[in-house]
Amino acid sequence: MNHWVIYLDNNSDKKGFINDFQHRRIPLALEEFKPKNGLLFSALTLDKLIEDEDRHDKKILSSEHQKLETMSSGEQKRALLHYLLSEKPDYIILDNPFENLDFAFQEELKSILKKHAKDITFIQLASRKEDTLPFINNFGYLEKNDFLIIEDSALDESDIPETFNFINIPASTTSFTNLKNTLIDFKDVSVSYGEKPILNNINWTVKKGDFWQLSGANGSGKSTMLSMIFGDNPKAYGQEIYLFGNKKGSGESVWDIKEKIGYYAPAMTLKFHGRQSVQHMLISGLTDSVGLYTIPTDVQKKIIDQWLNLLGLQDVKNKYFNALSMGQQRLVMTARAMVKRPPILILDEPTADMDSKSARLLVALVNKFANETDTAIIFVSHRQEKGLHPKKILKLIPGEHGSAGIIH
Structure with missing residues (x-):
């Protein structure tokens, strides 16, 4: 079977490529797939199935006891994979299949795919060379909208810089006393x-000033813990959980808590559909708003200019945020969560789907936060990111009575 991996960077038009492929607008080098029937293993497919389930009560992957949207990302991917394989397509496009999966399920997924590789052709879209499936025998690269055939050795990730701008982390207009x-x-x-x-x-x-990495298998409780800190999870009430010295549920509102916490997860990027400039996106982090509805002060503009210099994005400050590459968007959103210099910064899988160069740049920025501020950082990730330097790791280990926490 002619299995392919197509490497992506954060300028690749992945959605356009997938859409063209599904409508049989296929690159000449891949024309063998034009008459064949294919399916898509992707978060895009899961989003569509969740929407159908909510809107039409149409259950395809859900079990009798659990809706698809309430499953962990690993459980969702497992259910989707088994469904797609049962449909017996000619080929399956695997869209960054290992993102948000713990190591054990990554190995399980590789084993399942290898088992079916004799009967189904796989086209893997990968942002990291290290994720390449071992049985792949053809290599491509998506340069923006153009598909190129490459040699395996053409993608060299060994010499990616891990440094960052030498400008210090800017001060804030907000004071937490x-x-x-x-x-x-x-x-x-x-x-x-x-x-x-x-x-x-x-x-x-x-x-x-703590720098924690929170890790654990899919479904081990990481999201539950975050929702009890940052969200309004009713499971937090009646527990011995203290935030900023106050017991959770003792009278503070969820907004009292959120104003002291910077939070970023990649899904948040979807909230910003409007035409905000990069500068306005960062200023909105100072005002805790999705858009910018007030005229920024000179002090706010000065601080944000310092952030733009730090990020190396001063020349695109008036460019629409949605026009940036994924890597640039992630840098802006991570900085946006930090512009107030909050007491706590939570980064929930911030490097998911990023290419290696962009991921290492974001990791370098997070390390810089840890080294130059007293903000406590909680970095949530399944992946052991190269160059990340957490001081402590809380790993959730699933067991018969729920996950126990092991601190390294």
Whole structure:
């Protein structure tokens, strides 16, 4: 079988390529696929299935007891893969199949795909060379809209710089006073959904200036923990959870908590559909708004200019945010979460789907935050990012009674 990997960078028009392929507008080098029937293994497919399930109560992947949107990302991908394989297509396009998956399921996925590689052709879209499936025998590269055939050795990721601009992290117009040294404190926290245990006696303390990586298998409870800190998860109430010195549920609003926390997850980028400039995107981080609805002050503009210099984006400050590459967008959004210099910064899988060069640049920025500020950082990721230097790791280990927390 002629299996392909097509490498992407953050300027590649992946969505356009997938859309063209599905409508049989296929590059000449891949014309063998034009008369064949194919399916798409992608977050795009999952989003469509979730929408159909909500709108039409049309269940394709959901079990009798759990809706698709409530499954972990790993559970969703497992269900989608088995469904697609059962349809017996001629080929399957695998859109960054290993993103957001723990190591164990990555290995399981590789084994499943290898088993079916004799009967189904796989076209893997990969942002990282290290993710290449071992049985791939053809190599391509998507340069913006153009598909190119390449040699395996043509994509060299060994010499990617891990440094960042030498400008210091800018100050903030926001002052957070009367904060205690301990910002987050979980004491014997256990959570279950129905009869399904999720967390088992979690003890975890986050102090000023800490740099944590939060890791664990899919479904181990990472999202549950984040939602009890940053969101309004009712499971947090009645627990021994303390945020900024106050017990969760003791009278503070969710907005009192959110104003002290910078948060970024890649899905947030979808909220910004308007024509905000890069400069206005960063200023909106100072005002906690999705858009910019007030005239920025001279002080705000000065601080944001310093951020633009730090990011190396001064020359595109008036460009529409949506016109930036994915790598540039992620840098802007990560900086946006930090422009207030919040007591806590939570980055939830910020490097998912990024190419190696852009990911290392973002990692270097996060390391810089940790080295130059007293903001406590919580970096959530399955992937062991090269160059990331967390001081501590909280790993959630699933068990019969829910996940236990192991600190390294």
